[in-house]
Amino acid sequence: MTAPDRAAMVRGPGPVGARLVVLLLLLTAGVWSAVTLDLDLRGLWPGRDGWQLAADFFGRALTPALSHEGVDIPPGAPPLLVSALHAAMRTVIFAAAAMLPSVVLGLLLGFGGSTAWWASARARGRRGSVSAGARLRSTAGPAISSVCRLVSALLRSVHELLWAVLFLAAFGITPLAALVAIALPYAGTLAKVFAEMIDEAPRPAAGALREAGATPAAVFCFGLLPGALPDMTAYTLYRFECALRSAAVLGFFGFPTLGYHIAASFENLYYGEVWTYLYVLVILVVAVDWWSGQVRRRLVT
């Protein structure tokens, strides 16, 4: 190493690093956005009615309703807690039914969109003598990979609420409309994250199997995928948790999930009931989170 080289190395980068410039730019952009939106912090201060509503609502947080608050309950209506459990079950069923097709589609698009899936084909394509099939895969691979990424981006760029509006217009309030509305954007998100997890999975074992003459598909499935599987499983369970919230929110459109009951009780000013349903939703989410932790621990250690 020559003296000037060493001097340059010790001195390091200039006084204003590129990282600092980027940080300052981001900060400026944030402030500028707030100014553009004409934010008025006084708008956060509620009027007298607002205070009253907030007080009424949050006042019930510690005393959720254990039975219906209305005076004229239709005969034959189930007790509040039974109807809350029923709605919770509906929410779980909606979320689970939506996750199934979205995981299948997410896996397909995720495999197709990962570079690791096509890497072995390209490595062979560079060599002189290759079969026609390998050559086709090595040329078609990048194209298929791009298409998979594009499709998954399209699917997730439309939020499930927008999909729901679309499908409601097309099919009406049918369970299928809600299911497809959740499944499509979730498939897009799963595909993106699956592809990244597969590409970041440790490669040494895959290299060893390739070196032992394994087929590319076997290398992918048993050398690469096992390393990504714990993360993929945990992420899928996290998305299931998100799907529970989405299914609940779709209740606002009239699907019989927790959201439906929350909206109805809120409109009738039965805040105790609202809190009951909210707590059921929280219990659901915490339960799934705990379950996810258990599964992950078993997969990783």
Add this chain to the structure above:
Amino acid sequence: MTGGAFTLADVSVRFGDTAALRSVSLHVGVGELVALVGPSGAGKTTLLRLLNGSARAVTGMVTAGERDVAGLAPSDLRSLRASIGVVHQDLRLVPNLRVSQNVLSGGFGRQGFWSAVRSQWRPRRADLGRAHALLDRVGIAEKLFHRVDRLSGGQQQRVAIARALYQDPRVILADEPVASVDPARARDTVELLRDICRERGLTLLMSLHNLDLAREFFPRLVGLRDGRIVFDGAPNDLDRDRFDELYRLPAQEVSDDGT
């Protein structure tokens, strides 16, 4: 596919501007036990990678058995690789699968995809029996159904050796297999690999930092330095002068350390 013999004829390998091997010629016969020795960066790993087609010669020819490795069609390359078991320093196992699954994956080179799936999902009794016998030979038979990441480093190394043997290979290539284990275990492992290859008539090429181990267990040493073979012979022929030639620090490194 390879009978277990290799010939390198005037082979050079470059990575960008760096020459990894310069005009190397070498013949290794069936069942020979050869240790590759020399300082790090001498080209030992590159030489091993040439033999199963993982690295490619810029000039010269590598022959396995009778055939030119560079000219193999993909299916022939697969069957060549299936007949060569490789043991790496970093093992390259799948940590969150069972020992049995890792060992059985050694059979993938001779299997189609669905047969590979079956061997991982519901292995045949006979295949499991073979895996068990190999694990018994390397001394960890009772670990057959344990997860690999629950085993010690030394036990994992045995799994890697069993996986290579499960290929039913003609050749074992071992790339610094003991560089990251303690001296006592290193000695055991080198001896184990040497003994297994001798009893089965397999060709063994092992790169080793540790010259003492190489001299103790191998009848033939090949010394590499700066991509050239500077020694090829029996351990007793490696006298003081030749040893110095192999391991002396290059002039540039000395001056760099001195400043």
